[in-house]
Amino acid sequence: MLDAGAPFGAAPPSARPAIVTRGLTKRFRGGQVAVDALDLSVPRGAVYGFLGPNGSGKTTTIRMLLGLVAPTSGEHELLGLPLGEALPRVGALVEGPAFYPYLSGEANLRRFDAADPAAPRATVRRRVAEALDRVGLTAAAAKRYRTYSLGMRQRLAIAAALLGPRELLILDEPTNGLDPQGTREVRSLVKEIAAGGTTVFVSSHLLAEVEQMCTHAAVMRAGRLVAQGSMASLGGGQVPRVRVRTPDTADALRVLRSLGLADVRADGPEPGDGVSAELGGVAPERVNAALVGEGVAVRGFAVERPSLEDVFVRLTGEGFDVDG
Numbered sequence: 421m422l423d424a425g426a427p428f429g430a431a432p433p434s435a436r437p438a439i440v441t442r443g444l445t446k447r448f449r450g451g452q453v454a455v456d457a458l459d460l461s462v463p464r465g466a467v468y469g470f471l472g473p474n475g476s477g478k479t480t481t482i483r484m485l486l487g488l489v490a491p492t493s494g495e496h497e498l499l500g501l502p503l504g505e506a507l508p509r510v511g512a513l514v515e516g517p518a519f520y521p522y523l524s525g526e527a528n529l530r531r532f533d534a535a536d537p538a539a540p541r542a543t544v545r546r547r548v549a550e551a552l553d554r555v556g557l558t559a560a561a562a563k564r565y566r567t568y569s570l571g572m573r574q575r576l577a578i579a580a581a582l583l584g585p586r587e588l589l590i591l592d593e594p595t596n597g598l599d600p601q602g603t604r605e606v607r608s609l610v611k612e613i614a615a616g617g618t619t620v621f622v623s624s625h626l627l628a629e630v631e632q633m634c635t636h637a638a639v640m641r642a643g644r645l646v647a648q649g650s651m652a653s654l655g656g657g658q659v660p661r662v663r664v665r666t667p668d669t670a671d672a673l674r675v676l677r678s679l680g681l682a683d684v685r686a687d688g689p690e691p692g693d694g695v696s697a698e699l700g701g702v703a704p705e706r707v708n709a710a711l712v713g714e715g716v717a718v719r720g721f722a723v724e725r726p727s728l729e730d731v732f733v734r735l736t737g738e739g740f741d742v743d744g
């Protein structure tokens with residue numbers, strides 16, 4: 421929680437979350453509230469998925485975080501620092517940079533870097549080489565941009581955000597418009613960048629993407645934050661259950677209890693309705709072997725994993741595109 425005294429707490433900057441917002445609000449002219457009293461807290465080292473349907477306020481939030489648009493009210497802090505000090509340590513991909521099709525990836529990055537007055541000229545060669553290496557484009561550095569695949573183009577855009585040492589990377593829908601191959605490339609790149617210690621804040625309208633890539637997530641609905649936390653806590657309360665279809669209800673219940681499973685119950689009043697229990701840490705094959713070993717006729721056996729999709733659809737009242 422934020423400290424009531426100092427705006428964002430008294431801890432030293434390095435001990436504060438990578439992103440904190442308090443009451444962050446954007447009301448556009450015409451009265452529409454795009455972002456409504458947002459309280460985010462992004463832990464250091466997280467891959468933080470900023471999830472919400474189109475129009476839920478993700479881009480507007482990111483633009484406020486980066487100082488590209490002024491909030492109507494509320495405040496925020498990046499890396500525990502005033503925005504001017506934080507921004508050189510933050511890489512961002514909001515609207516993809518416009519690259520020249522006839523220039524190489526390397527030449528494009530040099531041009532991009534030249535447009536940043538804060539970037540030290542003397543080190544451009546090394547910084548461009550490092551950024552290309554980080555996104556796996558060293559071998560394609562001299563090739564013209566127009567020959568790049570969609571995934572390579574997006575990796576170059578991320579390289580542009582990595583031209584300096586970054587503690588925080590903010591990416592707005594980095595897989596939007598990519599083919600499945602490009603999407604895989606960008607996802608694994610995000611994981612690699614995070615493994616190197618950079619906090620990544622990534623927006624997406626794709627639930628599956630956030631599930632695969634992120635350690636934490638926030639869920640937006642119509643400008644409001646409806647949930648945030650670790651992926652485990654967001655799916656909280658829903659533990660995997662084992663479900664057994666069998667006519668031998670009483671015996672099956674006895675075996676499941678003997679294995680120490682929790683919440684063991686018959687799934688219906690009729691023989692054959694089956695039984696179920698929370699799996700806990702017990703391996704499903706052990707459960708099945710125990711049932712069969714005790715002579716229970718197992719006609720069906722399934723482990724039902726908790727579905728974050730169910731949780732998120734309930735929170736947002738809308739379906740997510742889960743095929744991403």
Ligand SMILES: Nc1ncnc2c1ncn2[C@@H]1O[C@H](COP(=O)(O)OP(=O)(O)OP(=O)(O)O)[C@@H](O)[C@H]1O
Pocket residue numbers: 448449452453454472473474475476477478479480481625
């Ligand atoms: N400059 C603007 N003027 C007026 N309304 C705006 C402006 N920018 C965004 N909005 C509105 O604010 C709301 C939130 O938009 P925003 O782009 O932040 O959402 P989003 O979650 O990023 O969605 P998308 O993924 O479609 O970009 C939308 O209803 C949008 O129409």
